[in-house]
Amino acid sequence: MGSTLTIKTPGDYLLRRDLCSYGYFLLAPNLWNPGDLSLTRPLDLDGGLAVFEISQPTNNRGGPIRALCDRKLSRAEQYEARALIVRMLNLEDAGVREFHKLDQRWKRSGRARLFRSPTFFEDVIKTVTSCNVTWPSTMNMNVRLCEVVNPAFPRASQLARRKPATLRARCSVGYRDQRIVDIAKLFVSGAVDPAWFEDPATPDEDALATLLEMPGVGPYAAANIMQLLGRYAHVALDTESLRHARTVLGWKGDDAPLMKQLKKHYERYADHRFRSYWFELWTDYEARKGPAHTWDPNTSGRTFTAAQLNKAKPKVTKKRRISSGTAR
């Protein structure tokens, strides 16, 4: 019989809303089960692989999280697993109230928290696999990294000793092969220190500048990793942002001026601008595909391609002029 962890949540926390808030919940080794509103997720603990089923049995805001494990955990492993799950679910997000004060559009729904990975390293690699590629390919890369290297997601030490050609051939990561290995080596050598990035005392600008020095990390990827660190003052602008500007905000013009306009547009949300931007996109996705907690990772969760999204544009009304994008 396995161990069961019970994790207290903040009074506003709602698993089906707050876990299904960012596309990474659809990426391996996460497996969202829309039927019973639970997440199956293997974790790489000190004592070995452990598979968890994470749910919120009360299905109400503020209800405790239950994490059923497929094996008995030592006390140290329980502590370790708890910390990883808290990070994934963003349970320690201290900015929710401030965000709702700044952007009251999301106060009623309670949207504020963004799902992320149990480790900073996984967030970085997932971001690299999402660059210059369509969403289904990102999904495939993550599935294969887990199949080939580690079912609970590759550790930095594992990727650092892989040959780039192996990752390319077996994980379909393409030209990202060398970059992924190089990033992993930076983590292993200590040149990249996750604790430094996670430390709130580290200035945003320092964190951003250091991210931009990583191979394969440009302006979009760096801004995205920043939000995964809980630093929401930068908007990760990409082609989805342009589509959002044109189809939802109703703007016109060439790419470059639209990008500048977007950047300026979200300045009003100050330290929470990514959240405001993202929930506009996410609301649009849900208008197209239904609530995110109903998405199946094998069917509807794979359909976030530009071609698909351009097919069925939601009506732009004066009242509700928000959103579009890929499921990142």
Next chain:
DNA sequence: GGTAGACCTGGACGC
């Protein structure tokens, strides 16, 4: 500082 082209994969589309 700005721009063009290469880098890969897989979905969409035309035949």
Next chain:
DNA sequence: GCGTCCAGGTCTACC
């Protein structure tokens, strides 16, 4: 079923 086109962000070379 096959071939071709295209989307996607980063990096490098060049002006």
